[in-house]
Amino acid sequence: MIKLHARLEKRLDAEPFVARVARGRGGGRGDLREVQFVDGQDEPSPGYGGYLLAEGLEEGPWAARPDAWPIPEALGHLSDGDVVRISPRSGELWVMYRRGSTSNSMLLTERCNSYCVMCSQPPRDVADDHLVRSYLEAIPLMSRETNELGITGGEPTLLGDRLLEIIRKCRDHLPETSLHMLSNGRMFNYLSLSREVAEIGHPDLMIGVPLYSDLPHRHDFVVQADGAFDQTIRGLMNLARCGVSVEIRVVLHRQTVERLPQLARFIARNLPFADHVALMGLEMMGFVRMNLEPLWIDPADYRPQLTGAVEHLHRRGMNVSIYNHQLCVLDRGLWPFARKSISDWKNEYVDECVACAARDHCGGFFASSSLRRSSRIRPLTPDMIPPESATSPTLSATP
């Protein structure tokens, strides 16, 4: 796993600050929002707002400067264009954005109005206004060539106007960047919020909303909130009515897989406007660890439901993908729908993968899968590798 948070030895009585990392460059541009990464190769140069000193330089002459921050070896991955936040009083460094990553996401709040039984990021009712403030500073420092940026939480819509401010900031500073927001969709039950988001006019915004059952009481059970199903369905319809792209997300576990084919029919019949449906494997984090037995089911054991759901959605013309599943546990006919969806910083492969011919095509595992993974993980042989031509879903391959 790539480390995104680290403790620094140094402490200083100063305000937290957000800065872009400069690495492998000469002198600074006089932009105090840039910190130079100094290692054995690069000498410190003037013109930067601060200096990150690589492991081994903490005893050197620069270390005594108030604007120099010795960092642990685990942060040696920091690259030119990354954005960090340093909290001098607590000695924390947080990697907010990695320029070379395709998995950048902005966690805007830890608060949430649902309490999903499998939440990988359990909500906390804490004062976390600094998150939005920090990202409002960070967005202008991100590369305009960033392909995609996520918004997540908690529930971002609880932020109200501050969420709108974030979306506007992305529209203005990252006009070429796709913005994908995860939301439980309940606040979009208010048409006014859907309208306000639409009126920002972000050129490429999609909102991913989870739906766990075709039965209201089953969905409400999973999210632990009465009335949530009705609010979410109305929210999805309001967003579509206002012209905002929506994605439906279904996390697959023992409480949701049984009626997955019925849910697929419900989506195709009632929510055909959805731009994408993502059927997602479970991440073994947060509440999943507490509720492991009632949630865990070997993905190989729900192949029939998954295949039935994908076939139905695909045949009804919907854009459907499978996230967070390994190719060796899927029917071969589903391989064209499988995406390498796990964020790079927490994506791993296991011993069986070393000898697997499909390694480059397979999305692998969450780092947390060491807690529980399918018992049917098997390396695949070269004759089973998907042909190059099988890049679009056909459902014609034979399992």
Ligand code: SF4
């Ligand atoms: S064995 Fe192959 S198909 Fe299975 S998880 Fe590893 S890389 Fe993927």
